[in-house]
Amino acid sequence: MALTKEQIAQRIALEIKDGYYINLGIGIPTLIANYIPDDVHVTLHSENGLLGMGPFPSDENVDADLINAGKQTVTVLPDGAFFDSSMSFAMIRGGHIDLTVLGAFEVSEAGDIASWKIPGKMIKGMGGAMDLVAAADNIIVAMQHTNRAGESKLLKKCTLPLTGANCIKKIVTDLALLELDERGFVLKERAPGVSVDHIQKSTEGNLIIEGEIPEMKL
Amino acid sequence: MALTKEQIAQRIALEIKDGYYINLGIGIPTLIANYIPDDVHVTLHSENGLLGMGPFPSDENVDADLINAGKQTVTVLPDGAFFDSSMSFAMIRGGHIDLTVLGAFEVSEAGDIASWKIPGKMIKGMGGAMDLVAAADNIIVAMQHTNRAGESKLLKKCTLPLTGANCIKKIVTDLALLELDERGFVLKERAPGVSVDHIQKSTEGNLIIEGEIPEMKL
């Protein structure tokens, strides 16, 4: 069974260590906050100028001046901090964020990522995604393994304009957890009940299968 | 009569316009604050991270955490602000300071200034002086026209290591007010009772004398 979005988030949450400063992108990454164990203390960074992002507000606590990078109303935890955009990206660019999780349209076997533009169709802009992928040592991409037509999104070469080149090292899809090295996509874990063969058929880029591939534990 | 240090400060104070943000260096420049008319409102910048520098404190208001760039205890005015060093020099380098007044060992007819080092004798460092002279459009040098041996400090070429090249446009000495253009030192005003001839003899660099040179009004 392919993972649900919630399960992708759940698997990524297992990668989080106590004390991490984390930037979670829009979409699946946002869900991760729900799966961080109580004894793992992390601090959420939102690139519009917030550390210590708390849960969404109750009705009476909505504040137009307090939003996250997805423009959603949020709250701040008691030990949080606000700061300006140049300081916020000094944190990102300077490598102070321990983990970045974001979505993607495509990832290539060289670690390239495309996530911001579909020429002629969708031009929204890269926001902070280019800064994040260029800076983070520890990035996880959360994405579907294939598109709605069943075509692989893990490619030999990206077809869309890049967000970053040669920067992605770990991916969690609905089918698998993969790491990237100089050879391509290294299959590390299968989604429960998903066969290696299915993953192979769903992966256009070079897939490295070494030894027995364990099922994910969620 | 050559000007006293206080009179040099007094003459420079006349150059100050309402609304100016001003950085005053150590020595004679510090004295200028005493001669700013009450109806001219200025804001004093100290490069260690202070805008709205007030007078020296009374005994009971001394605060080790509140000093100026000369390491003197100072106070802050009610509408002042504190900030970090990178922000403070963003103000300087970005051209946000309206007037900078500083001292010098030597100035050349090309507008070079030497003020921070006497090789083999004195090596204290340039502090913020290089940033200030490189950035300010409006700099006034306050200095003695000659050294104790009577030798000119307004030279054809500086003999000491430079603080900045081709950046000085106005000088007030104990003998004269001079502006610099591509020709050299242009004599604009004489100290009361000081002859043009005396200024000429005291100036090694090219001195331009055009028309009648008025006496300073203090």
Next chain:
Amino acid sequence: MKKVVENANDLMYLLKSGMTIMSGGFGLCGIPENMINAVSDSELKDLTVISNNIGVDNFGLGKWLTKRQIKKILASYVGENKEFERMLINGEVEMEFVPQGTLAERIRAGGAGIPAFYVATGVGTEIAEGKETKTFDGKTYIMERGLKADIALIKAWKGDDAGNLVFKATAQNFNTAMAMAGKVTIAEVEEIVPSGSLDPNHIHVPGIFVQHIFEGKNYEKRIERITLSNQI
């Protein structure tokens, strides 16, 4: 040198068609609503606009867009504005996408007297096209230029006569760097407070960066995505 004026209209004489204008805010959070409205009520045109976002269809900078007052835009994300996306796909407006962190840093650099700096952001992407590259410690970086504006329009929570500003929560965002980068910076605030009532330790933007200030009126402070705890 009085910095305080009554309202946005008192400052409109400073703006001219063809100018480069920075406008603070992130999404609709912390945008200078009064000045934005005054410009959209004016006949100004051919503006080059530097802003992280470009408003929504009928609010914020989206109003300038609808009125065709904008010649060129530098922004990092315009996804909330459908009309803009349509104009862009059809080539009706000139656009330079700038990664958000690079945009913030270019603006700060412009205000701090730094003409250019190097970043890794965008290396290997179309953002790097036509830009100088340089290798430091074995890694490739691209050179980015500082940005200045003829006029910076910013919005703060409180401000005083001297132009000192404080922000609330995430409404600070691009406003601080833009205050630094404006040749003329106009700050609108929710409340002008008496001189001396702001703690000098808590000033986000020192008054040296602010040439004009006024108390804005009728802030709508529209929220793009109200997300509540009981909705999750």
Next chain:
Amino acid sequence: MKKVVENANDLMYLLKSGMTIMSGGFGLCGIPENMINAVSDSELKDLTVISNNIGVDNFGLGKWLTKRQIKKILASYVGENKEFERMLINGEVEMEFVPQGTLAERIRAGGAGIPAFYVATGVGTEIAEGKETKTFDGKTYIMERGLKADIALIKAWKGDDAGNLVFKATAQNFNTAMAMAGKVTIAEVEEIVPSGSLDPNHIHVPGIFVQHIFEGKNYEKRIERITLSNQI
């Protein structure tokens, strides 16, 4: 991941001979007295020290100097330290003078992932020797490199468990940029306050930049030049 420790000695295991160490403060204002003393009590040597000033003869970083613990210094002004001036004139210590604003910006850049940037400061002086130059809009600039440190030692007024820091008055100075530029940043504060007692709007250094924090003891806070209003 507890950031708070009891005292300076609990963190001395992080420092090694030969390391590059940043030390905050301007003159003697805002210097990390406890860590400075702990280092001067240790056998550490061959340190490269980045600091705006180098203390006075018997206080602050002057102690490291007297004990010959320093191999190289990057600073903008050392005029308060007679012993150092003597060593320097006699070539007993390696020194790189860095203009104060360039020093602050190099440190911030190091912390902000910017490997290099351009400034006009020092063009035509010995500071420019050996540095790349570039012309922007007809004006010459020199390229300056970002600076990082193995350890940054900083001092704040108050801090909390998360490492958030606030400063008082001009004691902020270089401490903020250095917090950003330390691979490991150690903050000492006059008071550790309970989590939640600092206003998120007033944080000068967000805790992300601070790896270890402790409440310092016996601050001497020596003043270099007590200047009083009745002395003028």
